[in-house]
Amino acid sequence: MDLVAISSNLLLVSFIAYLVATLFFGGAIKKSKSEKAYHNSKWGTIGLVITIIGFLTHLGYFFTRWAASGHAPLSNMFEFTTAFGMMLIGAFIMLYIIYRTPSLGLFALPVAIIIISYATMFPTEVTPLIPALQSKWLFIHVITTVIGESILAISAIAGLVFLVKNIDMTxxxxxxxxxxxxxxxxxxxxxxxxxxxxxxxxxxxxxxxxxxxxxxxxxxxxxxxxxxxxxxxxxxxxxxxxxxxxxxxxxxxxxxxxxxxxxxxxxxxxxxxxxxxxKPLAAVFQPLAKKANSQLMDEIGYRAVLIGFPVFTLGALIFAMIWAHEAWSRFWGWDPKEVWALITWLFYAAFLHLRLSKGWEGKKSAWLAVIGFVIIMFNLIAVNLIIAGLHSYA
Amino acid sequence: MSKIKCQCGHENPYGTELCEKCGRPLSEKAKKSDIVDMRYEGSSRRSQTYKSSIIDKIWNFFSSVKIGVSIIAAVLITSAIGTIFPQKFYVPATTPEGYLEYYERLYGTVGKLYYQLGFYDMYNSWWFKVLVGMLATSIIIASIDRVVPLYKSLKKQRTRRHPSFMKRQRIFGEGDVQNTEESLAKAEEKLKAMRYNVKIENGAILAEKYRFSRWGPYVNHVGLIIFISGVLLRGIPGFYVDEAMWLREGETRNIVGAPGYVLENKKFTLENYSKEEAEKVFGEALEKNGAIVKSYTTDVTLYKQNEGALPGSESLEKVEDYAINVNKPLKFDGYNVFQMDYKLDELKNMTFHLVNKSSEESLGEFTVDLSDPEKEYDLGNGSTVNMLGFYPDYDGIKDGEPYSKSPVPNNPAFIFQMNTPDKPEGEKSFVAIRQTLEVEENDYAIKFAAAETRNISGLTIRKDKTLYILLFGGLVFMIGVIQGMYWQHRRVWIQEDTKGHLLIAAHTNKNWFSLRKELDTLRETVDLPAYIDRQDPELDKPEQEGDEEIWT
Incomplete structure (x- = not known):
């Protein structure tokens, strides 16, 4: 079996691991009588272990593909979106270890699964790099951006749990x-x-x-x-x-x-x-979110933005500008992808100011986090596919 | 304005909400509130205090976060509108009519409106610049309005707080313990172990850590201002050069925008990934996509004109040989030369025969250098060819004359006069590619024999002295956000009140979960009253009670 085949198989293993882990997080919530209990649930711990195994095989996919092609697998829609799914899981693992809330996993893992499925709809063959992408900054800029966006996405997941729990569906x-x-x-x-x-x-x-x-x-x-x-x-x-x-x-x-x-x-x-x-699908999911603590979900959402915002700034703006200067001779050119990165950044800046000074917590903050995720996905999907620009590599 | 004297004796500036020293609520609003507003420590901010003069009003306008967020939203929305259709600089047009035609042809009425409203050049429009300017003003004023009083109150805070301050904290607990003194002593020890700075004052503890994180927002705002200033500096001559030039293979020319430097293009190469040499993994992709470019390279030699040499004189000193690649610009003396564009196979010179039409015998050949054609070509046997006209980019006849639409030899055409021993007075012939016109029947003709082509490299020359300022601004911003977001300012107050009860209160600017976790750890070893978090209505404190593990 060659490296590319090994790589695809590892990705498949991750995909299955995330599916199985979702069930365990569901079990953790179902078996616990209250929020108090599920923090220490063994179901949750097993779910975490399986998620970590999936994350490790996902990393395995990433590095074997890197070894096969000779460049970081971040150069087209398939590779970028798969890496986004991977880092979403990474960010979830980080926040799960801090907060221990299986309901976060129950929503984060399915979203990651959907993202990875979406990625595999694009051409998956290994493509050689065009001259503009032949740089060490491909890895540095893209991976930092992906990590930042993934952490920000977790804030949307926490917001989603908060909303599904707290919106009166009747x-x-x-x-x-x-x-x-x-x-x-x-x-x-x-x-x-x-x-x-x-x-x-x-x-x-x-x-x-x-x-x-x-x-x-x-x-x-x-x-x-x-x-x-x-x-x-x-x-x-x-x-x-x-x-x-x-x-x-x-x-x-x-x-x-x-x-x-x-x-x-x-x-x-x-x-x-x-x-x-x-009944509405949100009402179907409501019992799964019911045991989550709203205050804690609100805090996870905020914390995720606090952790993700600096990483996003570094990757999507600062490293981006350094590379743009090397490759395209200018650090900023109002390319649609650049503008949408700026828009994302401005949006989260507004989020932080509203939360800090206007006391936008709870529902308002959760909605903002969801909108932030929509903007990130818009930049990933629509700007690449609809608004053509320098970043349209796929 | 008069000072406000607190019951504790401290004189606070006018407008203070919470006494800087003991924390007693001073304003009516603070007295009535259940949980006191701890932002900026309840200090007196200029914008909340002075509201009469015009300067106050401007100050208050820009120091408002509401206004700040509105400006951010405005920049965000205008930026987004600018991405709906391609911006001016991506459009292949130069004149207003050209732009209008482009937008209307492709995007119809909406496109026309987009052009007419000026959205096609959004980021250079005056309103966009005004918005960015307002944003910068807001950042500066809002920061000053907050940082100064915040700094003062954090500096002046006293260890023992008034019970009314303690009771209005989000995290508060009150109760009796077995041995107050022992609890306080143990708490001190434990808090120190948790890296708190602990201050003690007769029966009161103030434990504080990571106060520096409170300065994070102001540091990152300084970074942003440095960045914006850097961008403004680019308007000053000499700080910023942005030029483009086309350099043909074999040409040596002065570098546009970089006086004193000369560049020679030795060779331009475009290389594709080939199936044989590309590793096997790329096979599928190459089959699917056809050719994929591997590199664009211009091999150049950089020369410097000797100082003191007269302009135009040939005293060049070689600096270096370099292969300019995408992602690998040539760097010298603050300049960067980038590989940006190319044209393949431009005609360089053309070789012709002069032939006798009837005998098809050649009287000799001559070569026209298209970038520097000569007036007369001597074929050496008594025959000469004069060039009467040269049309490098021939585009038909206009007003009875051949017309060239550009100086680039895309479609060269010539009017030659052939002087031969037979016809010393000469015959005229118009020669273009695959076309010959004669005024009257000639005996001789010019026949195309061969052509040589060369590649042209499109280079961009940049010098940007502001880059380091921008980079520095970015660095300061990063330090600021990390300092403000990855650490939180936490304080814990523990004190014995006059009746002998123990009071405990805590505050953090963010991340209450971790603060509560620390308090729970503290309560594991120290006998302290239980606390409540008054903003968590679900009131779950799992760690405080020690849950049993669930495994069914």
């Missing part, structure tokens, strides 16, 4: 609507995974020629049935589906088709789950 309210929207969004990511995997297994491919926005002919391959066609498209594989409509050149109809498929499949999943549960 009465109609804005909070109830939005917490359910968060659940729905998570299901949509699963929808993306399910639809992409299905069409991948079917080996679906439809090829088109089209005229791009610079008025130059180009080719594109769809891996999902083409709901939308590119500007002035012509099918090269006529036996496949004919697009419903043709879109203007600034819209990438291929990506839009994938998005619409994800939303469609995700929505079907969501409706099915609602039919089975007969």
């Amino acid at each position: 009465k109609k309210s804005k909070s109830r609507f939005w917490i359910e929207a968060v659940m729905y969004t998570l299901i949509l990511v699963l929808g993306f995974v399910v639809s992409s995997t299905t069409f991948k297994v079917m080996d679906y491919e439809a090829e088109f020629t089209y005229i791009n926005k610079d008025e130059v002919p180009a080719e594109i391959t769809y891996h999902v049935p083409p709901l939308f066609g590119m500007n002035e498209y012509e099918a090269m594989t006529p036996d496949k589906m004919t697009p419903w409509v043709e879109l203007p050149p600034i819209i990438n109809a291929q990506k839009l088709s994938s998005l619409v498929w994800s939303i469609a499949v995700g929505s079907v999943l969501y409706v099915l789950l609602r039919l089975i549960a007969r």
Whole structure:
């Protein structure tokens, strides 16, 4: 077995470990009569041990892939997103050791699992580095940013536990609507995974020629049935589906088709789950969050921002500027990815000031943490895939 | 304004909420509150005290955190809007009409509006600059407004606090213990072991640690101000150079923006990953993506003009040979030269034959250097070719004349006059690529024989004296955030009141969980009254009771 194969297998082991550990954290909560008891629950400890094993094999994936390719595996969407999932687990382990709250694990691990599944939907082959990425800063800048973002993401997880526990799901309210929207969004990511995997297994491919926005002919391959066609498209594989409509050149109809498929499949999943549960998904999860201590979740959320903010600043702004100066001759160029890193930073700066001076604690703070995570994911997904810029390596 | 005299005898500045010395609540608000507001120690802040003059109003405006957060939000939103469509500098246009056309063509009415509102150059717009300026002002004023009184009150704080202060703390406990003196002595010892600075004053303990973390926010704000100042300095001439130049292979030219330095481009190479040489692991990726670039390299020699040499004279002194690569700029004397762009295979020179049309016999050949064409080419056998016109980037006929759209030899065209022994008066011919025009039927023709090409390297020259200031600002910011966020200022007060009860209170600026954990550890060995955390309604203190392990 070569290194790349070993690497993929280690990742699979981690994935399974996280699934199993989630069950143990669930057990820790179920078996404990109260918050007091679950701090010392053996179920929680076993969950932690399995999570750590998964984290170690995840690190194993990372370093074997590094050894195979000769560069830090942080150079495309698959590698970056997988590393994000890995560091999310790392950050969780750190905070679990401090606070010992299985409910955090019960929410953090599934989110990490979803993120890793999402990562594997991108091309996973080992790619050589283009000149701009050939630098020691690839590792230094990206890994620091990923660690910072992961710790900040834990604050959103703690916020989520806080909200699921404290929002009254029996009465109609804005909070109830939005917490359910968060659940729905998570299901949509699963929808993306399910639809992409299905069409991948079917080996679906439809090829088109089209005229791009610079008025130059180009080719594109769809891996999902083409709901939308590119500007002035012509099918090269006529036996496949004919697009419903043709879109203007600034819209990438291929990506839009994938998005619409994800939303469609995700929505079907969501409706099915609602039919089975007969109540909002947030209400389904509520008993699992009930035993968490709100004050403690609030504090974990705040603490995660306190720990993550300096790391994020160092990685996503300072190291980023140093590298940008080496590679692109300027430390700052208002590239969309750069701007969104700045936006993330400004957002958490506002979070800290509101919390410190305006006393935004509890629910408000939890919502802010969730929004912060949305911004981070936006920068990871939308800015790379929709707003093209210098960072579009994937 | 008058001073406020506390019952303990200390004179506090006007506007103080909690006595600087004993902590007694002084304002009505503080007296009524259940848990006292401990931010800035209840000290007198200028912005909360003086509100009448215009200066007060400006000061109060900028010292408000609410305003600060609003400015942050405004910068955040404008920045985000700037990423909706590509900014000016990513758009291939130069004129206002060009920009308008670009945005309208690609993004329709919204794009047109985006251009007209000036969002296409968001980060250079005056409102964006004003916002950043306001942010900087806010950072400075809000910091000064808080740091000075905070420093004073922390310096003046007394060990024994008034019970009314103790009772208004979030963590508070009260009760009798078996031996007060012994408890206090043990607590002192234990707190010292926990790295607290312990002060004792007849039956009262003040234990304090990590006070320096309170200065973190102000340190990081100083870092930000240094950073912003560094950015402003770039406007001063000499601090900042940003130029670009195209350098052809074989060319030696003065470096734009770096007087006295000369650069020779010896060779430009573009290398792709090849399947054979790339390690096997990349095979799949290369098959899928086609060619992937491995490197862009310009081999250069840097020269320095000798001092005192006349401009234009050839007294160059070689400094070094270097291979400029992406991520590996050439560095000299504060300048950096970056590999930014390239063009492959530009025509360098073209070789032609002069032929007799009927016999197809060549009368000789000549080579035109496209960057420096000559007026006359002597073929040596009595024949000469004169160049009457040279159109490096020929783009058709305009106003009866051949027209060149640029000085770059992308599509060279020539008007030659052929003087031969047969036709000494000469024949004219227009020669372009795959095209020859003659005014009247000629006996002779110019035939293209060969061409030589070369690569061009696009280089960017930068000098930025402010980089170290920016880096220093970043460093100070990092020190500030780490100092403020990775440590917390904790205080524990233990004292015997007049009735002989023992009071315990504690405060931290963040991370109450750890503070409670420390108090619990303290209570394990020292006989102290139980405390409550009045902001935790769920009132769970697992560690305090010693839970049994659950394993079912």
